[in-house]
Amino acid sequence: MTPFPTQLSGAAFLAANRYALLADEPRVGKTGTAIIAADYIMAADVLVITTASGRGVWKRGFADWSVFERTVQIADGKAALTANVVIVGWPSLTNAKIMAQLLARRWNLVISDEDHFAKNFDAKRTQALYGQLLDGGAHLQNLTALYACADRVWPLTGTPLPHSPADMYPRLRALAPNRLLADERRGWPDVTKYNDFLHRYCVVKMKKLSQFNRIPVVIGGRNLPELRDRLEGFILLRTQADVGIRPPVYDTLPLIVSPAAIRRAEADLDRSAILAAAKTGDTKSLEMHLGPLRRITGEIKAEAVVDAVKDEFACGLDRIVLAYWHKDVGNILLDGLAEFGVTGIDGSTPADARQKNVEAFSSEGGPRVFLAQIEAAGESIDLSASAVLYFVETAFSPKSMKQMSLRVTNHTQKRQAVVKVCTLQGSIDEALQASLMRLWAAIREVLK
Incomplete structure (x- = not known):
């Protein structure tokens, strides 16, 4: 493969x-x-931690990009890990047998792909990679942490702050603790402990769960120029625009359905509470209010999207990616568009079939519809054979929305990519999606 200047x-x-x-x-x-x-560093023993979809991408990547003939192996918990390059999925970091194998070796390099999966020290996978906090972060127990078994560690992620500035803390605490120390000359306090970091760089509101339980909820950022200065030299971020990739155009696609269908979708929803939760990004409240009715709304939209896509194909559209959340919604899309050829990735798609499905979608005369379950297909795959993506359903996480939307962009994409969020016209769904898109747009603006 010929690298781009930005890759070099x-x-x-x-x-x-x-x-x-x-x-x-x-x-x-x-x-x-x-x-x-x-x-460049002639790393002989390399550990790559990635997603289920990413395992095949990295295995092929070493063949495409490296000048060395390293052996490559995907860890499955059965065979001994003897290859030069070992690729493991994030869920496997909670597998005691696989972790024992990984900790038994000294790695020249650990690459943690999609490192936002390790954004919270409470998660077992974060502890497996970066260790466990003691005394609120004053100390770090790393005897069973993979980063301590490596000469070098390079985290990779296109969404380094998926939810808030606090997401940067684990990798800084483990890999660059000196950057958390006080600097009297610059007026920086010591933020080695997590709570000190959280309250220095985040606007935090305490949320009451019960009479005896309150939790901190991040509602914004603060002192961000200072945090950027602490990160200088540790992070490198280039946008798609920096390398000549045009960003998608974002819009909504209002779907007209019967009043009876809207009544079925909305039932007894509390409109004001839902819109207030969307405005503040309170995803737990959204889940509580919407619950199973999200699936019903998704099914109604899926039936309307089938008709809309058929019209698009009749007007000359070549291929389309349809992103969704619920399995039943995917089944409606699959049945309704089967005549055009359908492939895709959902949570049940085997790892070895994921890349094959992507390649089929990209091949001449292949399936024209790719069904992408948002969490399963939002990372590490290239769907730029299509320039159009519809969110039949959305995720409440801006990170997931961004990752999914950029699947249809690439260096080789010669067309303007278009991303549309489907809404039920005249319903609470339309107002909710508009509110979520405003939040999504604000986050994209901050990360420019």
Whole structure:
């Protein structure tokens, strides 16, 4: 493969640092960049932690990008891990047998792909990679942490702050603790402990769960120029625009359905509470108010989307990606559009079939419809064979929405990518999606 100039400069950045975060946006080329950098430092033993969809991408990536003939193995918990490059899924970090195998080796390099999966020290996978906090973060227990078994660690993620500035803490605490220390000359306090970091860089509101239980909820950021200065030299972030990829155009697609269908979808919903929760990004409250009715709304939209897509194909559209959440919604789309050829990825798709389905969608004369379950297909795959993506259903997480929407962009995408969020016209769903899109747009603006 011929690298882009930004991949070469990114590889040089990684190779020059023992610990460094590559935060290029999706489709900018992080996989190739990291593999080229691994060649620069002549890493013999490499551990790659990635998603289910990413395992096949990385296995092929070493063949495409590396000048060395390393052996590559995907960890399955059965065979001994003897290859030069071992690729493991994030869920496997909670598998005691696989972790024992990984901790038994000394790695020249650990690449944690989609490192936002390790954004919370309460999660077992974060502890497996970065250790466990003691005394609120004053100390870090790393005897069973993978980063302590590696000469170098390079986290990769296109969404380094999926929810708030607090998401940066685990990788800084483990890999760059000196950046958390006080600097009297610059007026920086010590933020080694998590709560100190949280309250220094986040606006936090305490949410009452019960009479005896309140939890902190991040509702904004603060002192962000200071945090950016602490990160200088540790993080490299290039946008799609920086490498000549045009960002998608975002819009809504109002779907007209019968008043009876809207009544069925809305039932006894509390409109004011739902819109207030959407405005503040309170995803738990949204889940509580909407619950199973999200699926009903999704099914009604799916039936209308089938007709809309048939019209688009009749007007000359070649391929389309349909993103959804619920399995029943995917089944409606599959049945309704079967005549056009349908493939896709959902949570049950085997790892070895995921890349094959993507390749089929990209092939001449292949399926024209790709059904992408948002959490399962939102990362590490290239769907730029299509320039159109519809969110039949949405996720409450801006990170998931962004990751999914950028699947249809790439260096080779010669058309303007279009992303549309489907809404039920005249319903609470239309107002809810508009509110979520405003939040999504604000986050995209901050990360420019």
